[in-house]
Amino acid sequence: MIWLAGGEFRMGSDHHYREEAPAHDVRVDGFWIDEHPVTNRQFAEFVRETGHITTAEIPPSASDYPGALPGMLQPASLVFTQTDGPVRLDDWSQWWRYEFGADWRHPTGPDSSLDGLEDHPVVHVSWADVKAYADWAQKDLPTEAEWEYAARGGSTGEFVWGDELAPEGKQMANTWQGEFPHRNSMEDGYLRTSPVGSFPPNGFGLIDMIGNVWEWTSDWFADRHAFQLDKPCCAPSNPKGASLEGSYDPNLPDIRIPRKVVKGGSHLCAPSYCRRYRAAARHAQAIDSSMSHIGFRCVVRGPGPGGA
Template sequence: MRVDLPGGTFRMGSDDHYPEEAPTHQVRVGAFAIDAHQVTNAEFAEFVEATGYVTVAERPLDPADYPDAPADNLVPGSMVFVPTRGPVDLRHLSQWWRWKPGACWKHPNGPKSDIDKRLDHPVVHVAHEDAAAYAAWAGAALPTEAEWEYAARGGLDGAPYTWGDEARPGGRIMANTWDGPDFPWRSTGESGFQRTAPVGSFPANGFGLHDMAGNVWEWTDDWWTSRHPDDAASPCCAPENPRGGDLEASYDPAQPQFRVGRKVVKGGSHLCADSYCLRYRPAARRPQMIDTGMSHVGFRCVRRPEGTDDD
């Protein structure tokens, strides 16, 4: 199911939260249609069945690309969230992320898991290449960051959340995020879900779009930048259908040995805890290496009118 959006001008970014979200600036996007929910395991399975596509997480690794790695490590797999046994130093996320051989979209928690009872959950462990391949097969594309944020705001220009100004209006849980303050070791389970939830389990935003906050992060097609351009905040005009940075600028300066591009992911996930990662907001943004899928990253697609620049 798709929702047609007319496009328009909105305030993108935030000056009140994380530095990479600044500065707040006016942006204009054209009309487009967007999926009402994240692409599900069932939908991705149809794509694989029709095309024989093999995701990045399922492909054998070339030893030539990893000359110093032990041969036993060169097996297909992906990154899976594993709760810790107690409180940990939140500066070191390697404590709750594990590389699991055999983890992929069909086996989200490792080779012994499956999706038989998760067909209506968002597909995960998809690298950017995988998401883009699905979108092309579906006659669609991945959204730009500006399109995604416009859609997530649901017509509430400048509101911190997709549903308004309060994280829990009237005490109501509005998204699949981490329950309680004890990330990453103990969730209260208040939302009813410990990991992903079936798409559409929580209220839609003002545009009728589900899970634009929480559940899984979503790929966009824009290269990562450490913040929005400073000149974007100029009051004279609103950039129209802006795009992100470039490949070279998206590399992680903390890991110069890995020249892997990073794209923007949006929306937060079921691992967003107020005490650690308050990023289940439209303005929130994070970099994700394009060759790396994880157990909390998925996507949805957009369709633009024929003849537009990004079509």
């Protein structure tokens, strides 16, 4: 883990997606944060020691999903699938497949494995899975403010490495090059996840804060930043985001599944579709769901090096 002393920074953005606004000043206390996302190797150790079974490995209960077709109540997770050609970008079902037998050990389906992926970020982990790992490791999940402070690495640029997505043509993170979701030119060398450390660290020495996989945070999601000034003169300290009640999707009033904030974008973020390869970017993720492009990293709050 890497110690960050904390401080004040400008959180959010008024220039991209609505949910990133309003930009506002925030203070966070010092904390330790994992250098890179939790890998398959690390998650496997947790599973060996605890016997944990992930959400994607458990058949959904009919009582939790009234009206679901019986044939759909099987262990499964969402897997990205490239399309054969251009499709409407307002219909995510064109490229996401509910794959029976997909889970953290089988990232693209039941016939896949982790061979050669030991140092890639673990994926297909729900909120319950990442919380169980954090508890086992005696750590926690970062708040959105902690995560964004860490991701920025002291930078005020458009991206955490500066103001150009690919300075002098160099790919700085695992994202999508080409036309999403049917053509990835793989200028960064990867179609899906990449081994942690494949791209330069940010200014704090942290790896893969942008791209590769989205990362869970502990904050409930709201479609605008929720914050309260401690004093009229001062930035809020260690904000915690929205309420559980406020995290439900207003477009799905009959589905009461809370949503957490995920941060950082993934290997599927593309200029032609999802420009969320920025520290300010944020997205909602239902706590009961897992996907092939969402992982996590942990934090520890408390004394810094030497007990300071």
